[in-house]
Amino acid sequence: MNAALLALGGATPLRPPGPVPGVYQGAADVIAALMLLLEFGMLRQALVRDQVRLYAAQSAMISILAIVIAADRNLPDLYALAALSAALKVFAVPLVLRRLLGPPAVEETRGVAGSYTLSPASAVLASIVLAAFGFFCFGSLGVHSGEAPALALSIAGAMVFVAFVLMIVRRDVASQAIGFFSLENAISLASLVLAAELPLLLETAFLFDLLLAVVVFGMLIRAHHARAESLSTADLTRLRG
């Protein structure tokens, strides 16, 4: 048999397959990959309203992952966390953002549609390079345990970089806020992978803190719009040096 394999594969014998990932590891890796794809989708979308939809979908993935981990590792606290996270990130944050954006027809006039500093293609290309950098950096750290799926952690690293690109390349306050919220999703993914057993009190406090941040982001976006009659950041160039 080995001789046949050698004949088919050349001089190097085929390596035996690695251990099959369990339900949790497989689910975590798939969900992480979907989250990264959604992150790229946010980067590519010209309309902020579509970015908000993708953000809600990405946040839903986080809640699903929390449920999978809760079931797999018998951590009932995570069910509560999944519910809280969904209430906040799948429903409340997108609702607040949609209200700030107003009716779909006016998005063009608010200076937010397609507000790229780079062309979309260049932005996606740059984010692919940085995502690869983040992926391999986190992957090369060797931070893993028997329970923590290393691939999902590497993807979380890639997502951090793409979120930063999203914040940098878009010139409107709404997209920049979405970039920050997706950064928070990347950190939530890393947290679920590495620190699923973190006490519920602390996890809830993190979420409460995110809620505070959302409120403040919302207030500042509203104030900016009231002053500039636009959500664009193109005019925020007074303070230099």
Next chain:
Amino acid sequence: MLGLILAILILPLAVAIASFLAPARVAAGITVASGIACFGLVLALIPHATAGATTYLSYLRADPLSCVFLLAIAFLYAAVAVYAAGYLKGRTGRYARRFYLGFNVFAWAMLAAPLMSSLALLWIAIEITTVVSALLVAIEDTDGAAEASWKYVLIASAGLGLGLLATIFIYYAGAQVLGAHSNLALQPLISAGSRLPKTPVRLAFLLAVLGYGTKVGLVPVHTWLPDAHSEAPTPVSAMLSGALLATSFYAILRFYQVAAATLGSGFPRGTLLVFGIASLLLASLYVFGQRDVKRLLAYSSVEHMGILAIGVSFGAPIALAGVLLHVVAHAAAKGNAFMGAGVFTVKYRTKQMSAMRDGLRLLPWSGPLFLLSVLALSAFPPSGIFRSEFEIVAGGLGSGDYAAAAVLVVLVTIAFFGLVTSATSILLAPASGVLTAGEPSAWMVVPVLAGLAVLVLLGVHPPGELANLITQAAAQLRGAS
């Protein structure tokens, strides 16, 4: 001791709510009372903390290191509360209510941060300082304030995102030794330091320096700082510079303790040296050519945070003691400088130094006090900053870091010339306008006098209790306790 800690945690929050509901004059009065009371409570806490660190209710803790930072924050809270009573004279109604609500919550969050026993709660407290202070920066409702507050909240929140990632990696490292249900309490992490896995701790420390360093104002993640400091109301600028930067630096020091226990001090010290030198270099060059007096002082803050980072990187006991003295002295000196600059901006109705002239004559109290404050900030003896920087340099030379110590001295000297040149131009150059001599408010002079008295005291003969506190806190940083 638990009673003192709870009082520090409850009082500013209660006053924040009360001041939102009360008329402006009452809000000013109770804020002053809260500031002074908190300072008194922190002073009362010091003997307990030096007698031994204790954790309460699982999540509260006071030790010498946390008390050093509490002292700086509480002193500035008290001083700036008095100053704000004069600064907000004539501003009543919605503005005053929002200001005092935000100001007291901001002070509360900064006082809470060093009292948290867990790195997770420390992160939460610092994140609360960000969201509250961003609203305070925006409160003036000008174009500049809107721009500065947006940049601040976005950059600082992104930085704190990295800080949260650092916290998660530390949790992961701790869970390998302490078990999965560890609550990120500091003392168990430090005690288990030598057994923690090295890679996650190394990554966590890097992320912490980068993440919390964003709030500290370390180069290259400092870009929000000059904007926010210059556009915020002056009392908020003083708190941002003197207290908030120190609070964030406190978080880095806590990560430093865990990292030093796990990796040895070489890696964390080297990291801080790089960020410290970069910050000091950029700031000492940028103080030249600044036209906005508050922006000038903001770059001075970047400079001083660089000095703190370099001081820790030296690692010698005297340098660490110098760093901790510098935290307290910088709070007093930078608070003073901003409060003095605020008097100038009220008097001349501009922040542009080119429009400020003849300050010594037109502001008979605040002019000389501003000059003395800038000199004290520039480490002119007998200021406490002179003593702290002297100790840091002595520590650098003592530990054999001659090049870094020499760079520190050269760059601090450059910054000194930049600061003093700008300050003397607004004080001594003859005025061409028709302003009459006089102070805007006595409330804006008294806290500066108190700050100068503290600076001289720290420089000439620090009280025994304080010296003991700093010695013990420095020993904590060295891992001796």
